[in-house]
Amino acid sequence: DAMVIQNPRYQVTQFGKPVTLSCSQTLNHNVMYWYQQKSSQAPKLLFHYYDKDFNNEADTPDNFQSRRPNTSFCFLDIRSPGLGDAAMYLCATSRVVLDRGPPDTQYFGPGTRLTVL
Amino acid sequence: AQKVTQAQTEISVVEKEDVTLDCVYETRDTTYYLFWYKQPPSGELVFLIRRNSFDEQNEISGRYSWNFQKSTSSFNFTITASQVVDSAVYFCALSVLRGDDKIIFGKGTRLHILP
Numbered sequence: 001d002a003m004v005i006q007n008p009r010y011q012v013t014q015f016g017k018p019v020t021l022s023c024s025q026t027l028n029h030n031v032m033y034w035y036q037q038k039s040s041q042a043p044k045l046l047f048h049y050y051d052k053d054f055n056n057e058a059d060t061p062d063n064f065q066s067r068r069p070n071t072s073f074c075f076l077d078i079r080s081p082g083l084g085d086a087a088m089y090l091c092a093t094s095r096v097v098l099d100r101g102p103p104d105t106q107y108f109g110p111g112t113r114l115t116v117l
Numbered sequence: 118a119q120k121v122t123q124a125q126t127e128i129s130v131v132e133k134e135d136v137t138l139d140c141v142y143e144t145r146d147t148t149y150y151l152f153w154y155k156q157p158p159s160g161e162l163v164f165l166i167r168r169n170s171f172d173e174q175n176e177i178s179g180r181y182s183w184n185f186q187k188s189t190s191s192f193n194f195t196i197t198a199s200q201v202v203d204s205a206v207y208f209c210a211l212s213v214l215r216g217d218d219k220i221i222f223g224k225g226t227r228l229h230i231l232p
Contacts, residue, residue: 040225040227041224041225042208042222042223042224042225043162043208043222045219048219088160090160090162092162105152105164105167106152106164106220107164108154108161108162108163108164109161110159110160110161111160111161113160
């Protein structure tokens with residue numbers, strides 16, 4: 001089945017220790033997103049890739065970086081995790097058929113729950 | 118600016134009751150898309166429905182139905198004969214045809230179905 005996969009599902013890191021979360025997709029979608037979701041809140045968009053074009057949200061801290069080496073994979077790097085970065089991190093994909101045309105539905109992965117000790 | 122309001126933070130109903138989750142949106146765009154997602158305790162956001170602004174026809178899928186009313190800028194979601202497995206957080210969301218590839222989520226409604 002075509003899907004969005006996130007690894008690991010649970011990640012524990014230490015304060016200040018870099019961590020990388022991964023997302024892969026078999027949907028062949030050209031747009032990939034990273035969201036941060038804290039308890040009882042809506043997902044908050046961190047950034048997204050439209051093909052290879054990186055689009056950062058204005059309020060995303062510099063501590064968060066992303067890489068998309070190919071269509072299928074996208075990584076979220078947290079350079080120096082703080083206690084406030086503990087959250088669920090959701091990856092999503094969508095397909096934009098026309099050049100910057102209407103966005104299609106976003107399909108989400110199962111998420112990675114990050115704990116910072 | 119776009120905005121999605123889900124006024125109901127939390128709802129509890131007894132199993133088999135019907136329940137409606139409200140969603141009110143704001144946008145000046147004439148072309149837009151509305152979504153509902155379900156987030157069970159496992160955490161994954163599950164897509165339920167997508168509606169574009171030109172299609173006001175209501176939709177029914179099994180026990181789920183959606184009522185889209187442009188006149189009141191609402192896109193409400195009804196679960197008929199609720200079941201315990203319907204317990205989850207439900208998010209309403211909006212995207213517009215402006216090429217920024219983003220959707221705006223409401224704050225979500227936590228639904229408890231009591232056995």
